[in-house]
Amino acid sequence: MIRDTATGVTLAVRVQPRAKRNAIVGKVGEALKVALTAPPVDGRANAACIEFLANLLKVPRSSVTIASGETSRNKIIHVAGMTADEMRRRIGM
Helix, strand or coil: CEEECCCEEEEEEEEECCCCCCEEEEEECCEEEEECCCCCCCCHHHHHHHHHHHHHHCCCHHHEEEEECCCCCEEEEEEECCCHHHHHHHHCC
């Protein structure tokens, strides 16, 4: 689910759009399930996902990018300048 890379760390997530609140709601297989209030249109859910994770991890928004899965609920998120251990501590895993 969380892997170190040369430039930071990647995280597998499964997005649930149009939820009541933004939150991490559990795990789905090897992915972290993230509920977002934004609808999955015009990239709003992707933007909400990036903003939610940046705030949760206390990193600049520019450090969080979607490495793959922009049009899918299953995404790989890349966070620059962070280690896997540090990410686990910040998200409480």
